[in-house]
Amino acid sequence: MATTATLTLTSADIAGDPVNVSKTTTCTKAGGTIDLDQSTGMNRIILRESTNKLLLGATAGGNDLSAKVYLINKATDPTQFVTVTINAQTIGKLYAGDWMFLPWSQTDTSADIEVAATSYTTAGGSIPIEYCLFHEDSIRLADA
């Protein structure tokens, strides 16, 4: 069971010489070569509020383990962006079409990943995002 992520960065004209970076990582459990074996699968949600919403809740069991987060803003209006935070610390703004791929430490249960459709207006329309988590911690399910 393997999960691989490949980044390709290209530009013919941002510098005097072309930029062409390609890097593939196989997502493994922390500190070893065993593949990650759990996933949330792909999710799609529609954001219609400018306040922070919980996207992924950190778990104490995830601390020191491996987790990878993929998140993309599927809006098409270039002015529509989503602000991404971890434990209320802003990471950055995902504008329409932008994506991110991060390792996620879950250093404590406050290290939630939250998103806010900061630019949302009724006139501008809702902002769809898609995300997926690959992880190794086994206690992501809340007790029934």
Next chain:
Amino acid sequence: MPTTNATIGLSSDITDNSLSISNSSTLYKAGSDTSGVDTMTSVTKVLSSTNQVDLITTGSVSTTHAYVYINNPSTDSTEFFKIHIGNAGGGSASDTEEIGRLYGGDWMWFPWDVDDDITITPSVATDMTVEYQVFS
């Protein structure tokens, strides 16, 4: 206007029905779809202590929206960098939030709002190399 593209190919067979994603984005300045990023910084550093240090400071970028690529090129899967964001330079390590750990071979890509510094903490003091690029 320079044109810079960032593409991800993500595949996984963890689930019974495999996942395959491919998305490409053109890197624009904040809120634009006509004005592409026009500045790039590309750095390779060797770190020789386990101290938390600044990797990319807000003062190194003149905009409020940037894209960051960080790579751990090590082939040792036990060696990692802790990547934090916060105000390490103006306070203590506790003023930063750990985003995640980049183990040997791992990379990360994210938009950065240039409000706080990005810091790095190697797991060992034996010459760990980190590579990064910033587009703004």
